[in-house]
Amino acid sequence: MIHQVLIFGPYAEAVGEGRVDVTLLDDQTVTARVVMESLREQQPALRLLLAHAILAVNCRRVGDETLVNAGDELAIVGLVSGG
Amino acid sequence: MIHQVLIFGPYAEAVGEGRVDVTLLDDQTVTARVVMESLREQQPALRLLLAHAILAVNCRRVGDETLVNAGDELAIVGLVSGG
Amino acid sequence: MSIQVVLCDGALAPAVGWGAEGAGAVVCFDGIVRPIEDGRRIAGLIYQTYDPMAELDLRRLAEEATRSFGLLGVTVEHSRGTVAAGECSFRLRIASAHRKEALAAMDWFIDRMKQDVPIWKRPAPAENHRGPIP
Amino acid sequence: MSIQVVLCDGALAPAVGWGAEGAGAVVCFDGIVRPIEDGRRIAGLIYQTYDPMAELDLRRLAEEATRSFGLLGVTVEHSRGTVAAGECSFRLRIASAHRKEALAAMDWFIDRMKQDVPIWKRPAPAENHRGPIP
Numbered sequence: 001m002i003h004q005v006l007i008f009g010p011y012a013e014a015v016g017e018g019r020v021d022v023t024l025l026d027d028q029t030v031t032a033r034v035v036m037e038s039l040r041e042q043q044p045a046l047r048l049l050l051a052h053a054i055l056a057v058n059c060r061r062v063g064d065e066t067l068v069n070a071g072d073e074l075a076i077v078g079l080v081s082g083g
Numbered sequence: 084m085i086h087q088v089l090i091f092g093p094y095a096e097a098v099g100e101g102r103v104d105v106t107l108l109d110d111q112t113v114t115a116r117v118v119m120e121s122l123r124e125q126q127p128a129l130r131l132l133l134a135h136a137i138l139a140v141n142c143r144r145v146g147d148e149t150l151v152n153a154g155d156e157l158a159i160v161g162l163v164s165g166g
Numbered sequence: 167m168s169i170q171v172v173l174c175d176g177a178l179a180p181a182v183g184w185g186a187e188g189a190g191a192v193v194c195f196d197g198i199v200r201p202i203e204d205g206r207r208i209a210g211l212i213y214q215t216y217d218p219m220a221e222l223d224l225r226r227l228a229e230e231a232t233r234s235f236g237l238l239g240v241t242v243e244h245s246r247g248t249v250a251a252g253e254c255s256f257r258l259r260i261a262s263a264h265r266k267e268a269l270a271a272m273d274w275f276i277d278r279m280k281q282d283v284p285i286w287k288r289p290a291p292a293e294n295h296r297g298p299i300p
Numbered sequence: 301m302s303i304q305v306v307l308c309d310g311a312l313a314p315a316v317g318w319g320a321e322g323a324g325a326v327v328c329f330d331g332i333v334r335p336i337e338d339g340r341r342i343a344g345l346i347y348q349t350y351d352p353m354a355e356l357d358l359r360r361l362a363e364e365a366t367r368s369f370g371l372l373g374v375t376v377e378h379s380r381g382t383v384a385a386g387e388c389s390f391r392l393r394i395a396s397a398h399r400k401e402a403l404a405a406m407d408w409f410i411d412r413m414k415q416d417v418p419i420w421k422r423p424a425p426a427e428n429h430r431g432p433i434p
Contacts, residue, residue: 009420011330028319053358075350075418082347082354082378082419083331083390083410085172091214092286122193139284142219158284165213165244165285166197166254166277167360168320170375173355177387178377181316181330185386186302192330192388193406196315200324221307228303241304243312252319253311254326265329269407272327276399286335 001026003068005039006075007046011053014045031055033064035074053078084109086151088122089158090129094136097128115140116147118157136161180213184263186239193268195276199249199254208289215282220244223283227275234279235271237282242275248290320373320395327402329410331357331390333383333428342423344384350418353376357417361409369405371396382424 001024012018022038024030032055040050054061056075057068068074084107095101096124105121115138123133137144139158140151151157184288185192199211215221239261249255256284258275262268319326333345349355362374373395383389392409396402413419 006350008350008418009422012348013422037355056350056353059356075353077353077416077418079420080416080418081311081414081416081421082349083414089216091216091284092288094216096288139216140220142222144208144282158219160282160284161217162286163282163284164280164287165215165283166278168375169359169366171352171355171358171362172375172377173349173358173380174377175379175381176388177379178330178385178431180388181391185330185332188334188336190332190334192332193330194330196312196319196326196328198319198324198326200322200397202322208330213305217307221305224307228305234302235364238301241306243306243308245309245311246307246371247309249311249317254314255311257312257315263334265407265410268329271386273399273403282387290392291340294306 001030001070003030003035003070003074005035006073008076009047010079011049011076014023014049015043018020020046027047030068031064032062032066032068038065050076084113086113086118086153086157089120089156092164093162094129094132095158097132098126103129113151114147115145115149115151118151119147124146132162133159153156184239184241184259184261189238189261190263191265191268192259192261192284193194193265193272195256196254197259199251199253199255201251203289206289207292208251208254209289209292210248211255211287212248212290213244213255214288215244215246216279220284224279227278227283231260231271231275235262235267235274237267238270240275244285246285274291316393318373318375318393318395321336322397323395324404325399326393326395327399327406329390329392329406330388333385333387334383335388337423340423341426342385342425344387344424345378345389345421346382346424347378347389348420348422349378349380354418355364358408358413361412361417363410365394365405369396369401371401372404373410379421380419384424390392
């Protein structure tokens with residue numbers, strides 16, 4: 001399964017795009033932790049920045065063990081700087 | 084010497100006027116302390132409220148030993164409640 | 167209770183038309199007369215100021231706050247006379263480089279004002295409002 | 301540095317045209333884009349928001365602040381896109397019964413926003429301003 005992850009700010013600057021793909025194994029139980037680990041492996045340009053990353057699923061920050069389903073909107077919401 | 088003292092708020096309500104007279108002995112060295120002690124003696128209606136009073140001379144709070152001269156504007160500025 | 171959230175494209179319209187060169191934070195405090203004072207419904211408050219000392223004192227506080235907190239600008243407005251419940255009797259605006267000093271200065275200024283500045287208030291009784299307090 | 305003090309007869313004109321029933325304090329914070337960022341002169345800041353999560357998060361913070369501090373009203377506005385130096389990119393207004401909870405809530409809200417809400421900014425370089433930083 002290929003899942004799209006929305007990225008912003010320094011994440012988007014690091015890869016030059018507003019989204020990245022993450023490939024997940026079909027027989028895997030996909031949790032937030034699995035998504036983040038896969039991103040770290042598959043997106044070397046993001047690796048350092050992902051230390052400060054938080055995964056949002058459908059516009060909510062989630063814990064490591066939260067299940068991710070096909071069709072969920074995924075986004076990296078770390079390193080924010082509003083205000 | 085008779086000196087006028089401006090009063091406001093609860094002080095003015097207690098005596099029903101916006102100023103009171105205080106009589107000072109002509110041969111006395113008149114300090115803020117002397118003014119306040121004389122006021123306490125001469126204005127029984129103010130006695131309790133004067134425990135919280137501060138004397139202002141020419142629009143500045145003064146210490147007990149500050150000299151008061153004829154023509155100075157005196158006012159009681161305690162128990163304030165602005166804002 | 168009301169909550170309103172807006173994200174809008176580009177700059178927000180100026181709220182107060184006041185600021186200071188280089189300011190990153192502009193904080194405005196409005197003190198509003200509340201309809202209840204000490205459990206009694208009131209029509210408003212009647213403020214008495216000792217002029218010109220009240221104004222001199224407010225200016226001294228503004229100067230001290232500016233020095234102590236490194237502020238860029240301060241405006242103070244205070245009513246005298248009658249102010250009805252729901253109306254504004256006091257406004258303090260502070261401009262500074264960053265937020266923390268503006269908020270700290272605001273708290274400090276208002277505490278000092280309530281303690282020192284020769285302004286007195288008394289309630290204006292609500293003659294025609296004898297209903298229960300909500 | 302500027303200081304202005306005014307004593308005026310009767311109520312002050314409304315500053316913001318916003319309040320809440322029973323409020324004694326209405327505090328408005330304006331975040332202004334500063335002309336210098338990390339020692340460099342900038343033309344402004346470019347804000348990127350993750351919609352609709354940014355708005356949802358601001359609303360969640362406003363709700364939490366309202367519960368925790370007992371507020372009477374909150375409005376939040378935040379820019380997206382380009383905001384020039386000197387312009388306002390963020391405005392938070394809080395109405396409460398008394399001052400202390402409004403100021404505490406304001407500090408809390410802004411800290412949490414800067415830490416959590418998915419809004420990012422980057423400088424818009426000042427191409428035509430290569431003069432020395434004052």
